[in-house]
Amino acid sequence: MDPAELRASIPALDRCTYCNTGASGPSPRNVVGAATDFLERHAFEAPAGAGPYPVAFDAMTAAREVTAGHLGTRPEDLAFARSTADAVNLVASAIDWRPGDVVVRTDLEHPAGTLPWDRLADTHDVEVRVLETERGRLDMDDVKTAVADARLVVLSSLTWTHGTRLPVSEVVDIAHEAGAQVLVDAVQSVGQHPVDVTEWGADFVATAGHKWLLGIWGAGMLYIDPDAYERLRQTRIGYRSVEDMDAEEYTYHEGARRFEVGTTSPAPYVALAEAIETIEAVGLDTVQSRVERLTDRLKDGLGDRLMSPASYESGLVTFGVDDPEATVERLADRGIVVRSLPHPEAVRASVHVFNDAADVDALLDGIGP
Template sequence: MEPTDLREMMPALESSVYCNWGAGGPSPRRVVEAAESALEHHEYEAPAAAGMYPAAFEVYDEARAAVADLLGASLDEIALTQSTTDGINRVAGALNWNEDDVVVRTDLEHSAGILPWQRLEREDGVEVRTLETEGGRLDGGLEAVRAAAEDATLFCVSSLTWTHGTRLPVEAIVEVAHDAGALVLVDAVQSPGQVPVDVREWGADFVVAAGHKWLLAPFGAGFLFVRGGVEGDLVPAAIGYRSVEDANATDYRYAAGARRFEVGTASPAPHAGLTEAIAILEEIGLETIQRRIERLTDRLKEGVPDDRLLSPRSYESGLVTIAVDDPERTVERLADREIVVRSLPNPDAIRASIHAFNSRADVDALLEALESEF
């Protein structure tokens, strides 16, 4: 299958120039049909057959296997969540925090990678250190990381910055953090679906993401990677029958691996959609997807003046940030022309997210609509 073939299966693209994949990726018909089919089976057939819980668990198992294959992880290292924010909070809630602990984050984290640590700072006296950035890059490089790592408990960093589309040096950050005795959590939600991801190469302790952006899955299909062996010292804040080996035992034991981070009953539909979405993208090939994103973003950047382009001119991701005088008004004006992008709170700009399922005509339409801004 080619990216252009899948485009024809995406109803949301029939009436708009959609360039907002970094916020949410419209699903193809096959994905929605897979979610619908799982829900119909669960509600119509399973009750009188094997049962609703076994039907749901079969879907969970399939999704866990698909995510493990996507990330280069083992089955025991994957937990299913609802979202990236949900995954980060499950990790944050599993450590025993006190006023001697230190969390390090960058100043470019999404609110999902800021608010949980602000809460720990307020409630438990945890120190939060912020790595400063400039133009989407770490200001001070790895020396700044080393300085911040002293006595640190946990680093929280993004694989791709949502503000600039830059790639942070995750492997190097992980090495520095581990040398200092700190754990590392990677917010990877902008990576799966547009670039190949191998969690073994990163070496991080936790990787959180969700399927509703570049993976084209429905809302509610999140996932959490927990590096094997790390989970032994963690006690999740929430517990339920999916967290333990035997929910009926008088003395519970947590399930092996990342499964201790799962809790209770959830709809199988979103994760059935995620499984199908991953299968579709693998049919196309993630390398093929990445190459097409690179070509299309290069085309977009060629039409943006240097003083307006806030993302790197050379390819790093499909996220392209463009300075405009009035971001909110620009987004509204583009929407009037059926072109979908988003504004950013910082920097003062708009962000176009270009996926492999966009076309050159989409890019040209966006550039034409932005001419008055330049």
């Protein structure tokens, strides 16, 4: 599949110039169709056939295999969640927090990566230490100082504020040397460039399928390193969390399945698998090379308003304007979809492989000189 074929398969692009995939991607027809087809089979055929539960579990197993393959891990190391925020909360709720424990996060994190720790500060007297950054960059000396007595370090692989790629593996090494675990928010990376969650060495990686993978809402993923379980205290439990739900004494699944509690719709994960196969059919090399060309074009047109890196790191391009919210509304009136940011106060455009030069030019024309 080439980018033009992908573009033609996305109905929303007939109605607007869409440059907001970093918030939520527009789904292709085949992705939505995969979910719809499953729902109909599950509701109409399964009750009189194999049964709703076997059909659902088989669909989840197949989707898990596709998703794990895309993320470079084993199916047994991957739990399905509802979103990135849900996956982050699964980790937060499985650590036996003690008063005075330290969580280190960057000032580049999405609220999904800040609110759980703020809540722990209120409920468990956990200290939340914030790493200050400059234009989306970490100072590694500051990292070493901050994590020296930390229990958990939280960072994004690719920042939603500036589109910068953070040195995840280096931070992981520093944190592990200090005795801390690491949770990575990878939702802006997956679907933009190849991601092998095992190469980072992180204990946990949270992500979701509704952004750059172009899936539908409701499919989150949580990778858990097998060595991380010994430092967790599992509290959530349900029939899908255990090896044998009919046993007199429960035993959690050895792998990440222990985080999955009970009945949930497989439809978002069926769509996720279809979305992954669609992006893989386009090719992540194609995604990266096309996004690089298009973002170069956009950055050249923005000039000194650009707040993201001048060289390519991602499809997220942040730029300054006098009134970000008014600019977003004005562009929306022209059928161009972008978003404003609170920190920094700016506008962010997201450029994906389905976009083209005409989209970029329309955006630049709408922004004005």
